Amino acid sequence: MKLVPVLKCLAALAVLFTTGRAVSAQELVEVFGPQTPNRVLVLRSTTDIAIFGPVVESFLRTRPGLQVRYEQWGSNELYRLTRRECRDGVAGADIVISSGVHQMVQLVNEACAASYRSRLTEQLPEALRWRDELWGITREPAVIVYNRQLVPVEDIPQTRFDLLDLLRPSGTPYAGRVATYDIEQSGLGYLFAFADAQEATTFGALQESFGRSQAISTCCSVDIIRGVAEGRYLIAYNVLGSYAQGYQLNDDRIGIVLPSDYTLVLSRTFMIPKQAQNQAEAAAFLDYLLSSEGTLALRTALLISPLLETEEGNEGEALSSTALRPIGLSPALMVALDALTRETFLRRWRSTFPGP
Amino acid sequence: MTDLIRRLASSSLTARVAFGIAFLLISGGVIVSIAAFAYGREAARSAYDRLLLGAATGIASSITVQDGRPVIELPVSAFELLALAPDDRIGYRIIGVEGETLTGYDEITLPTGRRDIRGGFFDGAFFGEQARFAVVSRRFAERTLNGTVKVVVGQTLRARNEMAYDITRKALYVLAASGLAMVLLSVVVVRSVLQPLERIAGGLTARDPHDLTPLDTSVPRETAVMINALNGFMARLDRQMNSMRHLISDTAHQLRTPVAALRAQAELFTDEPELARKEKIVERIQARTASLGRLLDQLLSQALVIHRGDSARRERVDLRDIALDVFEEGDHAVLNPEFDVILDIGEDPVEVLADAQSLKEALKNLLNNALRYGRSPVRIGASLEGERASIWVEDAGGGPVDGVLAELGSRFNKGARSRQSSSGLGLAIAHSVAHSFDGELLLEKTTSNSFRAALVFAALPEGRT
Numbered sequence: 001m002k003l004v005p006v007l008k009c010l011a012a013l014a015v016l017f018t019t020g021r022a023v024s025a026q027e028l029v030e031v032f033g034p035q036t037p038n039r040v041l042v043l044r045s046t047t048d049i050a051i052f053g054p055v056v057e058s059f060l061r062t063r064p065g066l067q068v069r070y071e072q073w074g075s076n077e078l079y080r081l082t083r084r085e086c087r088d089g090v091a092g093a094d095i096v097i098s099s100g101v102h103q104m105v106q107l108v109n110e111a112c113a114a115s116y117r118s119r120l121t122e123q124l125p126e127a128l129r130w131r132d133e134l135w136g137i138t139r140e141p142a143v144i145v146y147n148r149q150l151v152p153v154e155d156i157p158q159t160r161f162d163l164l165d166l167l168r169p170s171g172t173p174y175a176g177r178v179a180t181y182d183i184e185q186s187g188l189g190y191l192f193a194f195a196d197a198q199e200a201t202t203f204g205a206l207q208e209s210f211g212r213s214q215a216i217s218t219c220c221s222v223d224i225i226r227g228v229a230e231g232r233y234l235i236a237y238n239v240l241g242s243y244a245q246g247y248q249l250n251d252d253r254i255g256i257v258l259p260s261d262y263t264l265v266l267s268r269t270f271m272i273p274k275q276a277q278n279q280a281e282a283a284a285f286l287d288y289l290l291s292s293e294g295t296l297a298l299r300t301a302l303l304i305s306p307l308l309e310t311e312e313g314n315e316g317e318a319l320s321s322t323a324l325r326p327i328g329l330s331p332a333l334m335v336a337l338d339a340l341t342r343e344t345f346l347r348r349w350r351s352t353f354p355g356p
Numbered sequence: 357m358t359d360l361i362r363r364l365a366s367s368s369l370t371a372r373v374a375f376g377i378a379f380l381l382i383s384g385g386v387i388v389s390i391a392a393f394a395y396g397r398e399a400a401r402s403a404y405d406r407l408l409l410g411a412a413t414g415i416a417s418s419i420t421v422q423d424g425r426p427v428i429e430l431p432v433s434a435f436e437l438l439a440l441a442p443d444d445r446i447g448y449r450i451i452g453v454e455g456e457t458l459t460g461y462d463e464i465t466l467p468t469g470r471r472d473i474r475g476g477f478f479d480g481a482f483f484g485e486q487a488r489f490a491v492v493s494r495r496f497a498e499r500t501l502n503g504t505v506k507v508v509v510g511q512t513l514r515a516r517n518e519m520a521y522d523i524t525r526k527a528l529y530v531l532a533a534s535g536l537a538m539v540l541l542s543v544v545v546v547r548s549v550l551q552p553l554e555r556i557a558g559g560l561t562a563r564d565p566h567d568l569t570p571l572d573t574s575v576p577r578e579t580a581v582m583i584n585a586l587n588g589f590m591a592r593l594d595r596q597m598n599s600m601r602h603l604i605s606d607t608a609h610q611l612r613t614p615v616a617a618l619r620a621q622a623e624l625f626t627d628e629p630e631l632a633r634k635e636k637i638v639e640r641i642q643a644r645t646a647s648l649g650r651l652l653d654q655l656l657s658q659a660l661v662i663h664r665g666d667s668a669r670r671e672r673v674d675l676r677d678i679a680l681d682v683f684e685e686g687d688h689a690v691l692n693p694e695f696d697v698i699l700d701i702g703e704d705p706v707e708v709l710a711d712a713q714s715l716k717e718a719l720k721n722l723l724n725n726a727l728r729y730g731r732s733p734v735r736i737g738a739s740l741e742g743e744r745a746s747i748w749v750e751d752a753g754g755g756p757v758d759g760v761l762a763e764l765g766s767r768f769n770k771g772a773r774s775r776q777s778s779s780g781l782g783l784a785i786a787h788s789v790a791h792s793f794d795g796e797l798l799l800e801k802t803t804s805n806s807f808r809a810a811l812v813f814a815a816l817p818e819g820r821t
Contacts, residue, residue, distance in 0.1 A: 109445045109447075110445075111445070111484055130442075131443045131445075330435075331438060331439050331446045334435060335431075335432050338428075338430050340427070340428040340458060344427060344429045
């Protein structure tokens with residue numbers, strides 16, 4: 001059995017971030033497990049291979065003879081591909097794991113998923129499963145990242161209101177130096193923004209404030225985080241906590257805040273497509289991810305965020321659990337994907353960020 | 357089938373009640389289950405239909421018009437409403453003025469027939485699963501947009517079915533509980549119903565064999581019927597026993613004197629040396645023997661009457677036949693040839709409800725009395741006076757002296773039995789017979805030189821059967 005690549009998660013992250021290989025739409029493929037397998041499991045995911053790879057490897061240790069073909073996709077492309085395969089009845093992936101939760105909900109709503117029940121899936125909270133066809137496997141907060149050297153301690157925003165106050169003065173030094181996702185390009189950014197809009201009226205004010213202070217909207221977690229570390233941006237809003245924390249382990253120039261008014265928590269979703277060739281192995285992988293070993297592996301990969309659990313460590317981490325707002329798996333998320341609604345939402349966004 | 361019925365008839369009451377309850381529970385259970393399921397389906401349907409309608413209305417009211425185009429921002433609240441059926445898929449489609457899909461699933465098609473959309477709802481399918489849809493129309497009359505925008509919202513049926521089954525299940529729990537209660541209750545009721553019977557049976561078993569007193573009637577009304585019948589039976593038995601006892605003691609008493617007299621005469625005969633006197637003694641013995649024979653006849657007829665009084669069937673009897681029979685037997689002609697006996701009957705039937713044998717015995721006794729104590733000629737007959745039918749014996753004598761007559765009458769009216777003389781015994785028999793058939797014995801002087809003994813009964817109306 002040959003394991004490709006034999007890398008520790010953190011080392012992989014370091015390589016990833018320093019070489020600047022960004023998460024992109026194009027397909028990356030990596031094969032785990034024996035070269036001459038008797039079973040092959042096709043896994044399509046939006047998660048970086050370097051981060052999720054160790055989890056797959058630990059699973060394969062319990063399944064000799066199984067090969068996993070890991071394809072990394074951008075969330076919008078993965079959604080389109082899976083939907084097309086579902087409609088055409090073509091067998092594609094055995095497993096789809098995506099951070100575009102709303103897209104996955106839509107796929108399940110369109111009867112693209114196979115159903116599965118086990119003791120472990122039933123132990124999941126209601127918000128993390130839907131119809132026994134979709135399961136949330138990770139816990140990743142949306143955080144505020146700031147540059148430790150350039151942002152004075154008293155300026156560190158603990159809530160969205162602090163951020164608003166920071167941007168309000170006309171001569172604020174933060175003008176043009178706050179970054180957030182470009183929600184037109186990033187499915188995840190759109191989901192966070194949409195959830196924000198549902199969660200509180202603060203978001204309207206924040207959006208307006210971003211527009212006035214010429215905040216930057218750009219693509220991709222890694223770029224944003226690196227920009228903060230290098231001082232190009234002072235503060236980044238709604239960055240995925242798992243990436244930020246992984247970066248922070250190698251580069252302590254950045255600080256992480258979980259907004260204490262509320263913190264969105266994303267669960268990447270796991271789906272077994274209806275046409276999957278190898279549903280039994282797919283279900284076994286799901287059970288593994290939900291088992292204590294799988295949970296430990298996900299925790300090591302920071303996909304189940306330690307930020308949500310520990311009281312010590314980075315400042316501002318301690319957070320009452322009532323401020324945590326998981327993005328629940330519910331058909332209500334379909335609203336986010338509705339074409340007209342999306343168009344209306346994006347039009348408002350564009351009026352705030354007129355573009356470069 | 358008949359075998360089953362026969363077996364059922366002899367099976368225990370508990371088994372019958374159990375059978376009835378089981379039948380009731382099974383048939384009731386089936387009916388209630390069907391009804392509960394129908395009700396549950398209806399309840400679930402109307403409950404979730406309202407959700408659908410609420411969501412569709414919410415979406416419809418969120419539509420605005422900008423630049424002549426409908427602008428839609430789907431309200432999350434509408435979808436959260438639908439998400440109250442947590443595991444159901446949601447389909448929606450918003451149809452513009454021209455019939456084009458503004459947003460949502462093209463796959464959802466409205467039924468073409470107007471009748472297929474009942475009350476704004478229709479049944480359909482959504483990605484291969486059964487679903488129910490609500491349609492809400494919103495009319496726009498703007499300068500730039502004029503027409504109807506339709507909002508179709510649908511949902512698969514998982515939550516509805518779940519709710520229907522849940523309601524059914526709960527109804528069945530209630531049914532099972534009440535069934536159990538019924539079974540327990542019926543066990544208690546059967547026990548308490550059978551308890552009086554067991555008490556009666558126990559009382560009867562513990563009873564002294566000679567104790568014929570009535571049973572306690574303070575029992576439930578239904579079992580009182582049985583107790584009353586039983587008491588009636590025992591009373592009849594008691595009466596017969598008493599009669600027998602009296603008869604035996606009467607008989608012993610009546611026989612003792614003549615037998616003793618006979619023995620005395622026989623001893624005299626042995627001791628008498630003189631032939632002429634011996635002959636006289638023999639004559640006396642003969643007379644005594646004849647009188648003893650008569651006495652025995654009477655005792656036997658009294659026994660017969662007493663026996664028949666309670667037990668013989670009452671039937672339609674023509675009293676003229678009785679008089680004729682007694683007359684034609686002709687005993688009187690043999691025993692008392694010196695008497696002139698005349699039959700006096702009319703042409704019309706004289707009918708009563710009684711027992712012919714008993715009447716005959718009574719009449720014979722009255723005739724014998726007349727032949728012994730009365731004077732010739734003796735007439736026997738039957739006659740009808742209004743509603744009273746009588747059969748009688750009349751002689752030309754003056755009857756007993758007044759005092760004796762009064763005494764006889766009062767004694768019989770009190771129901772006491774005569775032990776005094778054979779004439780009394782004959783009258784006693786007649787009285788018993790009269791009493792047995794709800795009649796009476798009348799002894800009266802009809803004229804200065806005629807005495808009549810009559811048995812009077814209620815006449816049977818003519819032609820009645």
